[in-house]
Amino acid sequence: MIKEMVCVSCPIGCMLTVELNEKNEVLSVKGNTCKRGEQYAVDECTNPVRMLTTTIKVSGGKLPVVPVKTSKPVPKGRMFDCMQVINNEIVDAPVKMGDVLICNICDTGVDIIATNDD
Numbered sequence: 036m037i038k039e040m041v042c043v044s045c046p047i048g049c050m051l052t053v054e055l056n057e058k059n060e061v062l063s064v065k066g067n068t069c070k071r072g073e074q075y076a077v078d079e080c081t082n083p084v085r086m087l088t089t090t091i092k093v094s095g096g097k098l099p100v101v102p103v104k105t106s107k108p109v110p111k112g113r114m115f116d117c118m119q120v121i122n123n124e125i126v127d128a129p130v131k132m133g134d135v136l137i138c139n140i141c142d143t144g145v146d147i148i149a150t151n152d153d
């Protein structure tokens with residue numbers, strides 16, 4: 036099977052062509068102009084992850100929500116579960132940038148961090 040994707044590891048955005056076998060193992064990567072592109076293609080085909088950025092509701096703050104992000108990328112297949120937890124959370128003000136608002140969300144080993152004050 037052949038998959039085509041754009042490498043997003045840098046702004047150049049090389050178009051990658053990835054050859055996979057029937058077990059979804061990567062046989063070859065073409066189109067990358069550096070090693071990072073090859074690693075990106077392998078990760079994207081075997082364990083795709085994403086940084087999650089969103090907001091959490093705040094009780095008693097200046098604003099009703101505070102922006103947050105994950106402390107590291109989350110497996111793509113767990114994004115929906117994480118968003119459900121975040122959407123059901125209400126944190127108490129004051130919130131400081133860098134505060135850990137949710138520890139180990141959905142047992143992913145990833146924390147949810149405030150990216151601003153409230």
Ligand code: SF4
Nearest residue numbers: 042045048049069072
């Ligand atoms: S393959 Fe290398 S040069 Fe091309 S987009 Fe990815 S990181 Fe950038």
